[in-house]
Structures are given as C-alpha cells and as structure tokens.
Amino acid sequence: MSMDFNFVSLFLEASIVVKAIIIILMFFSVLSWAVIFSRSRLLNKARKNSLSFEDRFWSGEDFGRLHEGLENRRDQLNGSEQIFYVGFKEFSRLQQANPDSPESVIQGTGRAMNLALNRELEKLESYIPFLGTVGSVSPYIGLFGTVWGIMHSFMGLSAVKQATLQSVAPGIAEALIATAIGLFAAIPAVMAYNRLNVKLNKLEQNYINFIDEFTTILHRQVFTKK
Template sequence: MSSELNFLELFLKASIVVQLVIVVLILFSVISWAIIIQRSRILTRALKDSTTFEDRFWSGEDLNKLYEGLSNRRDGLAGSEQIFYVGFKEFSRLKQANPDAPESIIQGSSRAMNLAMNREIEGLETSVPFLATVASISPYIGLFGTVWGIMHAFMALSSAKQATLQMVAPGIAEALIATAIGLFAAIPAVMAYNRLSLRVNKLEQNYGNFIDEFTTILHRQVFAQQKNS
C-alpha cells in the first residue's frame, strides 16, 4: 500500500463517524473564518468612525448643529455618533421638561448614553463568542473522532488472521486526521477570539471615555445656565 495517502483518500476510507466528525470540524472552521473576516472589518470601521467623529466633536463645532446634522441621517448612526445623538437628545428633553433639576438632567443623559453604549458593544460582539466555543470544543470533537477511528481500526484488525503494522497504520492515520483538523479549527479561532475581544474592549473604553468627557461638558453647560438664570 502506498505510504503517501492524500486527505481525500483518508477521508473516504474512514468510518462514517469519523467522516461526520471531519465534516463538522471543517464546517466550524469555515464559519469561524467567515466570522473573523466579518468582525475584523466591522471593528476596523467602528474604530475609524469613532476617531473621525470625536475629531469633529472636539473641533469646536456647535453641539446643536452637530446634533441636527446627525438627525438627518438618524438610521445610519453607530458608535460614538449614536451615543452622542442619544445623550444630547435626552439632555434636551430633560432640560425642557425639568429645567430646575440639573443633577437629574445630567444623570438621565449619562444613563441614556451608557445604555446606547451597551447596545453598540452588544452589536460589535455579535458572533464573537462562537469563536470561543469553537476553540474550546474542536480539539475534543477531533479527539473523539480519533478514538473512534482507532477503535474501528483495531476491531477490523481483530478479524484478520495475521496482524501487521502495515494493516493497522492506514486506519490509525485516518483517525488522527480528525485530531489534526480539530486543531486546525481551534487554533485560529482562539487567536481571533482573543484579538477581537481586545479590539471590542478598546472600543468600549473609547466610548466610555467619550461619555465621561461629554457628560462633563453637559454638566458645565447646564450649571452655567442655572447661574445665568
């Protein structure tokens, strides 16, 4: 028997259980790479959009004009833009409804912005936990396929009149393919999960810092108006 077996030959010669394990692991790998590519693009764009908006925010543009500009494209807001829009909208509403309660105005605005931030982070984290699941279970699924394949190989060997290494080696090789594919699926998934999680955490920190800074501006504004009145 040739010592050079390609993957297709190993797959076709494996038992049905091992074949199913391999198919599942390949499917996990494909889905993982799709998530990695999609989330990487989304997070890169989110960080870029956040930086662009905050540069505009700190350029000295009037907040009312900035809010009006964002209102014209309400459905397309995300990240820092969405947080600012929600916060300033709530600030304006509370200021009109109860102008003599500055602390309530600031607390309500801050609470609205934090809720908006949580929704943004939840959207950014979509599908990322699946990578952690793949990273955790893929090696064990592959190991299950390997154990099953080796058991199948030895059971077939038991019925042979003469047992040789040449007879059992192909079966063991077929089984070990499952472990190899399990690692192939798990390693990129765990690396991507860690990297994407760090990028989400960085964005969350940026959003949190923006909320604190914007809240300070609103605080100064509302108390300045209180003194003038």
C-alpha cells in the first residue's frame, strides 16, 4: 500500500475526536505556511527598501527635496522612508513653532520617529506570534488525540475475549497519527518563528541606528544655526 493510502485509511478508521484533532492540526499547518511565506516576503522587502532608501539618504541629497519626493507617494511609505518622513516633517514643524528651543525640537522629533518605528514594527511582526502558538500547542493537541485514540482502542478490547497485538495495533496506529501531524505542524512553525524573529530584530536595530544617525545630523544642524 502507498503511504498516502495508509494515511487516508488510518484517518477514516479513527474515532471522531481523533479525526477532529487531525483536521485542526492540518488547518494550523496550512495557516502556518501561509504566515511563513507572507512574513518572509514582507521582511525581505522591508530590508531591501531600507537599504535602498538609506543609500539615497547618505548620497547627500537635500533633506527638504527628499521629503518632497516622499510626499508624492505618502501612502506607500514604509520602514526607513516612513521614519524619515515623519521625523523631518515634525522637525520642520517644531523649528517653526519653537525656533529658540533646539532641545525641544530634537526631543519632539525623536519621539515622532520612535512612534513611527513602533508602528512599522507592529505591521511587520503581525501574525508572527501565531507561529509560536502553533509550535507550542500543536504537539500537545496531537498528544491529546493520541491518548484519546489509545484509550478508545483499549476500551474496545472489553468486548473481545482474547486481546492480541493484531487487534490492538490498528487502533494505536490511528491514535499515533495525531501526534505525527502535531509534530508536522509544530516543527516548521517553531523554526520559522525563530528565523523570522531574528530577521525582525535585525531590521528593528537597523531602524534604531537610522533614527540615531538622523537625530545626530539634525542635532548638529539646529545647534550650528544657534
């Protein structure tokens, strides 16, 4: 018999509870892979956009002109672009409102950029915790299905005069498939969760470094003018 046929046979012969658990775990697995692909693509794109914008930022282009260029596609900004846009806009506003208070200008600009940073991270990290949840609970859900299936098999032996391995083995095999599916859902989810968090942390640190560098430049400008 083929492996697919064996799995289908075990699933069809399992109890209703075990079937429900297998379906739930397969659903978790499908959702996990959808999150893995979507978040990986999003983080890779954010990383490339960040590097591209920072190359332009350090090219010596006038900040006012750079800000005007970003204004034309305001709704499409993300990452370092969004942080710069929000920061420079707040910097310009505060300079006009408090020309004699450079410290408050820098502090207000920093708060605006940190707020933009938090919003960017919220968008990037959405759904990633779901992978951690799947990775932590799936083995236990599968184990519950296995325990239930084995218990169901042994309860069925009460109606049999002579219990043999041949009579018990099918029920145990049906039950163990739930644990296998639980691990099948959990292992990729845990690996992806860790990998995506590493990427997210690197991107966050890159944004933080950009904020520090941009703040230093603005600090130098306002105190030089003073």
